[in-house]
Amino acid sequence: SQTIHQWPATLVQPVGSPLSLECTVEGTSNPNLYWYRQAAGRGLQLLFYSVGIGQISSEVPQNLSASRPQDRQFILSSKKLLLSDSGFYLCAYKTFNTGELFFGEGSRLTVL
Amino acid sequence: AQSVAQPEDQVNVAEGNPLTVKCTYSVSGNPYLFWYVQYPNRGLQFLLKYITGDNLVKGSYGFEAEFNKSQTSFHLKKPSALVSDSALYFCAVRGEISSGSARQLTFGSGTQLTVLP
Numbered sequence: 001s002q003t004i005h006q007w008p009a010t011l012v013q014p015v016g017s018p019l020s021l022e023c024t025v026e027g028t029s030n031p032n033l034y035w036y037r038q039a040a041g042r043g044l045q046l047l048f049y050s051v052g053i054g055q056i057s058s059e060v061p062q063n064l065s066a067s068r069p070q071d072r073q074f075i076l077s078s079k080k081l082l083l084s085d086s087g088f089y090l091c092a093y094k095t096f097n098t099g100e101l102f103f104g105e106g107s108r109l110t111v112l
Numbered sequence: 113a114q115s116v117a118q119p120e121d122q123v124n125v126a127e128g129n130p131l132t133v134k135c136t137y138s139v140s141g142n143p144y145l146f147w148y149v150q151y152p153n154r155g156l157q158f159l160l161k162y163i164t165g166d167n168l169v170k171g172s173y174g175f176e177a178e179f180n181k182s183q184t185s186f187h188l189k190k191p192s193a194l195v196s197d198s199a200l201y202f203c204a205v206r207g208e209i210s211s212g213s214a215r216q217l218t219f220g221s222g223t224q225l226t227v228l229p
Contacts, residue, residue: 006155034216044156044202044219059216090155100146101204101217103155 002027006091006104013111019064019078021107023091026072031093033074034101035066038088050074086111114139116205118220125193126228133188133223135203142208145186146217147177150200159201162186173197193227200224 003026013019025031035047046059048066056066063082067075074091088108092101115138125131137143144163148156160171167179177188188201203220 042200043221046216049216088153092156100158100161101156102158103148105155106153108153 002093002095002102004091004093004102004104006089006107008107009105011107011109013081013109015083015111016080019076019081019085019109021076021089021091021109023074023076023104024072025074025093028072028093028095030071031095033068034092034094035074035076036090036092038090038106044090048076081109081111083111085109114205114207114218116203116218116220118201118203118223120223121221122224122226124226124228127195128192131188131190131193131197131225131227133201133203133225135186135188135220136184137186137203137205138184139205139207143184143186144206144208145177145179146204147171147175147186147188148202148204148219149173150202150222156202159188193225195227195229198225198227 006023033050036044037047038044048056048058050056050068053068053071064078086109088106090106091104094101117136119134146161147159149159150156159175160169160177162169162179170176175190177186179186200222202222204217206217
């Protein structure tokens, strides 16, 4: 069966510090991978998606970047965090062209 | 551009009563429609989807949704609500013939469902 893992689950970081959130998928190959941010427990904002190794599409200009070094690994990074980067970050994957997304459990980032 | 509207931020219903969470959409071509549920501090869980076929789609936990093409709606329903159904519900859409970034799902803003005991 397919599973998706995100870590860390919770992170508190000072402004200006770096960030690395990791997401891995098991039980499938060549998935489409996604990073979403959810602010204030509501709407989802698509940040990045990837259709393959090294292929990253960015939906919004921002302080964050994403990388896909392996088929089933998707990393969200920042060199210097801003207060506005606080939020709940969700990784997701999709295996079929018309299929649903499967989400990880999320990483809650608080920037102080 | 594709879009989803969930007109109600909050829906309250008494336990045992039927519930409806509304969703309307706009998309090019035929829609692919989805409902997700989110419990506090958790990821989104898939409930059901409409791709083609019967307009009434049955999903997890006794939920169902009705696709209405003329009204461009995909309302989520359950005949008898449980307190444990209290959560945040998201509707999502993408178009069959979408291209580029529009091939990705577009989510509504979410509806908080509270089932009162």
